[in-house]
Amino acid sequence: MASSLLLLLLPLILCRFMALAAPTVGSEVSDAVVLLGKIKPALAGAGGDDNLQLSSWNSSVPLCLWRGVEWAFSDGTPLACAGRLERANLSLVRDHSLQVTALRLPAAGLAGAVPREIGELSSLRSLVLGVNSLVGSFPLELGNSPELAELDLSGNLLGGFLPPSIWNLCGHLTALRLRGNNFSGGLPPPAVRNTSCEELRFLDLGGNRFQGEFPEFLTGFRRLSELDLGGNLFSGDIPSSLADLADLGKLNLSGNNFTGMLPAFAGRFAAEAFAGNSPELCGPPLGECRGGAHTGAAKGRTHTSSGVVAGIVIGLMAGLVVAVSLCIGWAQGRRRSRGRAAAEEEEEVGVDEAAGEGKLVVFHGGEHLTLEDVLNATGQVIEKAVYGTVYKAKLADGGTIALRLLREGSCLNRAACLPVLRLLGRARHENLVPLRAFYEGSRGEKLLIYDYFPNRTLDDLLHEARVGRPVLNWARRHKIALGVARGLAYLHAGGSGGGAESHGDLRARSVLVDELFVARLTENGVHRLLVAEVAEEMLAGAKAAGYKAPELQRMKRSCARSDVYSFGILLLEMLMGKRPGREDLPGLVKMAVLEETTMEIFDGELLKGVRPMEDGLVNALKLAMGCCAPVPSVRPDMAEVVRQLEENRPRNRSTLYSPADTRSEAGTPF
Numbered sequence: 011m012a013s014s015l016l017l018l019l020l021p022l023i024l025c026r027f028m029a030l031a032a033p034t035v036g037s038e039v040s041d042a043v044v045l046l047g048k049i050k051p052a053l054a055g056a057g058g059d060d061n062l063q064l065s066s067w068n069s070s071v072p073l074c075l076w077r078g079v080e081w082a083f084s085d086g087t088p089l090a091c092a093g094r095l096e097r098a099n100l101s102l103v104r105d106h107s108l109q110v111t112a113l114r115l116p117a118a119g120l121a122g123a124v125p126r127e128i129g130e131l132s133s134l135r136s137l138v139l140g141v142n143s144l145v146g147s148f149p150l151e152l153g154n155s156p157e158l159a160e161l162d163l164s165g166n167l168l169g170g171f172l173p174p175s176i177w178n179l180c181g182h183l184t185a186l187r188l189r190g191n192n193f194s195g196g197l198p199p200p201a202v203r204n205t206s207c208e209e210l211r212f213l214d215l216g217g218n219r220f221q222g223e224f225p226e227f228l229t230g231f232r233r234l235s236e237l238d239l240g241g242n243l244f245s246g247d248i249p250s251s252l253a254d255l256a257d258l259g260k261l262n263l264s265g266n267n268f269t270g271m272l273p274a275f276a277g278r279f280a281a282e283a284f285a286g287n288s289p290e291l292c293g294p295p296l297g298e299c300r301g302g303a304h305t306g307a308a309k310g311r312t313h314t315s316s317g318v319v320a321g322i323v324i325g326l327m328a329g330l331v332v333a334v335s336l337c338i339g340w341a342q343g344r345r346r347s348r349g350r351a352a353a354e355e356e357e358e359v360g361v362d363e364a365a366g367e368g369k370l371v372v373f374h375g376g377e378h379l380t381l382e383d384v385l386n387a388t389g390q391v392i393e394k395a396v397y398g399t400v401y402k403a404k405l406a407d408g409g410t411i412a413l414r415l416l417r418e419g420s421c422l423n424r425a426a427c428l429p430v431l432r433l434l435g436r437a438r439h440e441n442l443v444p445l446r447a448f449y450e451g452s453r454g455e456k457l458l459i460y461d462y463f464p465n466r467t468l469d470d471l472l473h474e475a476r477v478g479r480p481v482l483n484w485a486r487r488h489k490i491a492l493g494v495a496r497g498l499a500y501l502h503a504g505g506s507g508g509g510a511e512s513h514g515d516l517r518a519r520s521v522l523v524d525e526l527f528v529a530r531l532t533e534n535g536v537h538r539l540l541v542a543e544v545a546e547e548m549l550a551g552a553k554a555a556g557y558k559a560p561e562l563q564r565m566k567r568s569c570a571r572s573d574v575y576s577f578g579i580l581l582l583e584m585l586m587g588k589r590p591g592r593e594d595l596p597g598l599v600k601m602a603v604l605e606e607t608t609m610e611i612f613d614g615e616l617l618k619g620v621r622p623m624e625d626g627l628v629n630a631l632k633l634a635m636g637c638c639a640p641v642p643s644v645r646p647d648m649a650e651v652v653r654q655l656e657e658n659r660p661r662n663r664s665t666l667y668s669p670a671d672t673r674s675e676a677g678t679p680f
């Protein structure tokens with residue numbers, strides 16, 4: 011039985027991604043000779059041959075045993091040093107077609123200088139010499155390196171000016187790390203104006219003695235995702251165009267002498283990113299700019315809360331362009347990692363098959379379920395969804411399960427379903443309802459079998475004002491929001507081991523809340539089991555209910571950022587106590603901020619005994635608005651959302667542990 015599953019998965023296992031190898035150019039002097047003759051003596055410095063790592067670079071040592079060096083043939087094929095033959099082959103040293111592709115000797119006790127000959131290694135892609143004691147300056151010849159993508163010289167004693175030639179590496183450079191050296195002077199601009207350094211993602215120049223104005227050309231490096239200029243001597247204003255870097259997820263400008271008003275980052279970065287600058291640096295997330303602060307951009311406001319909110323809202327209104335491609339790239343990355351993970355999953359799935367009766371695939375924690383159990387369970391309808399019906403079902407042994415019977419014709423065929431199911435079946439997190447098994451009947455009927463939680467949906471809790479429902483004060487709503495955020499963050503981080511997953515249909519109805527206000531997401535990933543027409547129906551439902559991200563046109567494009575949007579709406583729903591399908595919640599917030607009536611938009615039940623600023627209410631509102639940004643790329647990711655919610659907890663959380671506190675007792679004290 012297990013073998014039939016293996017057969018189904020075989021195509022997945024076979025479908026591997028081939029590494030692309032770039033062709034390279036040969037040279038008269040072999041790289042091995044350059045390494046031995048020039049680079050080794052320079053790196054060793056006065057220590058000479060004593061360096062343990064460098065002493066392995068020796069023509070009487072097989073090439074594969076040279077420490078910290080990776081090689082490839084001139085056609086790009088890497089030298090496979092895992093093989094026994096290669097590891098013993100002495101004549102490889104004399105093979106002129108072998109070229110160095112990586113030089114990695116971090117923390118290797120190197121005490122010399124960075125030799126300019128490194129720039130002559132025509133296939134070098136990685137140079138990692140961090141945490142050594144290298145001295146001298148940055149050789150300008152390094153800028154000639156035709157392939158260099160990763161350059162890490164951080165944690166050395168290098169000094170002097172950086173040569174402008176460093177930006178000649180743009181085009182292939184992906185990461186440049188020079189943190190913790192003694193470089194000084196201004197950061198030189200690239201020789202070619204408007205260089206966008208298209209591939210550069212990571213730039214860490216922190217902990218040096220760079221000075222002068224903020225290097226504005228960096229704001230043209232469009233793909234930057236991490237920028238660290240912390241701990242330098244930069245001064246002056248931070249250009250507002252820095253906020254336009256859509257991919258920028260980490261920023262550190264702390265410990266300089268920057269002044270003026272911060273760009274409108276829309277809550278993307280915490281205050282610590284800007285700590286330790288001039289006291290004149292202001293604007294969210296730092297303190298408010300005083301009227302007449304030296305940029306003069308922010309006028310004092312009477313209502314502190316709306317002043318704080320205004321910055322972010324205006325930031326959001328500025329960008330109305332919608333990018334969809336982000337989701338596509340994300341989906342591609344996801345597909346790739348899934349193929350890789352498939353091979354290791356076998357033992358976690360069992361199959362129970364009885365002739366003529368269908369098939370039960372059980373996942374972790376569902377081992378006790380048998381076909382007989384499922385077939386004999388007695389069910390009661392609890393919900394109808396576009397794709398089918400949800401039942402609460404009693405097992406013969408007294409246990410209860412939740413069954414989702416997929417409506418006929420709504421589901422993809424079995425071969426397409428199984429890989430997705432296996433992933434859904436692996437997702438285990440305290441804020442997710444676990445999928446325990448999948449049943450396919452002999453006539454093709456399909457059932458998803460989940461743990462049953464006897465709880466209400468968040469939608470019921472928020473909007474059904476019946477007597478006996480618990481009061482949803484801020485402490486409780488915060489706990490629910492944090493639970494939802496953690497569940498999503500787990501999916502987005504690929505916690506189930508198959509690469510990043512999106513939820514796809516987050517809304518108050520798909521959040522179950524128990525009596526201790528622990529939130530559990532259900533229906534995650536169900537859209538991926540559905541045929542396109544039904545998935546689009548699901549999306550139309552999400553749109554009507556107000557949770558659909560504006561850029562999301564097809565359900566299969568659903569991705570982490572579209573989930574973040576839905577989360578933002580859900581958080582607004584919790585803060586305002588209003589159903590998003592009926593009103594445009596972000597619009598209401600923007601309006602309230604402009605009219606300075608921000609405090610009035612919060613749900614009354616929420617405000618009882620709460621000081622909105624200190625208890626993180628206003629921060630939560632800002633966070634929700636950030637998540638609902640029309641431009642997907644400026645939305646925070648869920649890990650950041652979790653962090654911010656954790657940082658802004660309400661003070662009084664005692665009510666979390668007294669579930670008896672219900673709506674029937676009007677005017678419950680906080």
Ligand SMILES: *[C@@H]1O[C@H](CO)[C@@H](O)[C@H](O)[C@H]1NC(C)=O
Pocket residue numbers: 059068069070
């Ligand atoms: C290479 O190693 C041999 C012995 O293993 C040693 O005698 C020789 O001096 C080394 N050559 C260099 C250039 O380090």
Ligand SMILES: *[C@@H]1O[C@H](CO)[C@@H](O)[C@H](O)[C@H]1NC(C)=O
Pocket residue numbers: 095096099100101102105
């Ligand atoms: C050793 O490497 C040389 C040069 O690449 C190659 O021609 C030879 O076949 C290799 N010998 C063995 C035993 O692998």
Ligand SMILES: *[C@@H]1O[C@H](CO)[C@@H](O)[C@H](O)[C@H]1NC(C)=O
Pocket residue numbers: 167169170192194
């Ligand atoms: C750093 O460079 C400056 C000159 O720019 C020099 O005076 C200072 O001694 C250097 N510091 C270290 C620790 O090398």
Ligand SMILES: *[C@@H]1O[C@H](CO)[C@@H](O)[C@H](O)[C@H]1NC(C)=O
Pocket residue numbers: 203204
């Ligand atoms: C370079 O930037 C300037 C100012 O930002 C702009 O006016 C110009 O069109 C840009 N040139 C190119 C070739 O992109």
Ligand SMILES: *[C@@H]1O[C@H](CO)[C@@H](O)[C@H](O)[C@H]1NC(C)=O
Pocket residue numbers: 216217238239240241242262263264265
């Ligand atoms: C930011 O830069 C400062 C100064 O270099 C450093 O101390 C701090 O650890 C950095 N923060 C992060 C989060 O990297």
Ligand SMILES: *[C@@H]1O[C@H](CO)[C@@H](O)[C@H](O)[C@H]1NC(C)=O
Pocket residue numbers: 245246267269288
């Ligand atoms: C920071 O900049 C201000 C001027 O903007 C200057 O007066 C002050 O001396 C600078 N502080 C340091 C530590 O360089």
